[in-house]
Amino acid sequence: MRELTESEIRTAFLNCSKGEAKRLNLPRELADQPWAELDFLGWRDPQAPDRAYLVTILDDRPQAVVLRSSSAATWQPRRSICSLCVTTHTGGVSLLVAPLAGPAGRQGNSVGAYMCSDLACPLYARGLRETGTRIHESLTREQRIERLRENLAGFLAKVQGGETG
Numbered sequence: 001m002r003e004l005t006e007s008e009i010r011t012a013f014l015n016c017s018k019g020e021a022k023r024l025n026l027p028r029e030l031a032d033q034p035w036a037e038l039d040f041l042g043w044r045d046p047q048a049p050d051r052a053y054l055v056t057i058l059d060d061r062p063q064a065v066v067l068r069s070s071s072a073a074t075w076q077p078r079r080s081i082c083s084l085c086v087t088t089h090t091g092g093v094s095l096l097v098a099p100l101a102g103p104a105g106r107q108g109n110s111v112g113a114y115m116c117s118d119l120a121c122p123l124y125a126r127g128l129r130e131t132g133t134r135i136h137e138s139l140t141r142e143q144r145i146e147r148l149r150e151n152l153a154g155f156l157a158k159v160q161g162g163e164t165g
């Protein structure tokens with residue numbers, strides 16, 4: 001994806017108030033992110049590690065989501081799979097919960113998904129970062145990237161209430 005500016009990212013949030021989007025912590029060095037290798041940029045809030053964010057470009061516009069680590073996720077299977085990039089980790093996967101966009105989110109409705117705890121799915125899909133847990137897959141790198149993008153688009157649709165389940 002192309003490089004995004006701070007103001008583009010702040011105005012792209014779908015599921016938080018404008019005030020919150022203005023205040024939340026962005027990665028320090030935006031220009032240093034490996035944009036060309038990213039389908040989305042994900043980061044943890046350095047001041048609130050249970051909070052995470054991701055931003056992508058979908059339908060030609062930046063779209064960003066606020067996420068929280070689920071407090072209910074104290075039990076973790078020994079081996080778990082990211083629902084976006086389908087990377088298998090031993091540890092290293094978090095249940096992240098996104099409030100729904102709009103009134104549904106303000107009423108406390110949310111959607112959860114298991115994701116790589118470091119939100120580096122684009123790097124895993126490209127083989128640029130690896131876990132200790134190797135599972136053989138017959139997909140090509142392009143197919144893994146395509147699958148990641150589809151899964152991400154599906155998750156964003158859920159956040160916007162376009163889908164249930």
Ligand SMILES: [Zn+2]
Pocket residue numbers: 082083084085086087115116120121124
């Ligand atoms: Zn992942």
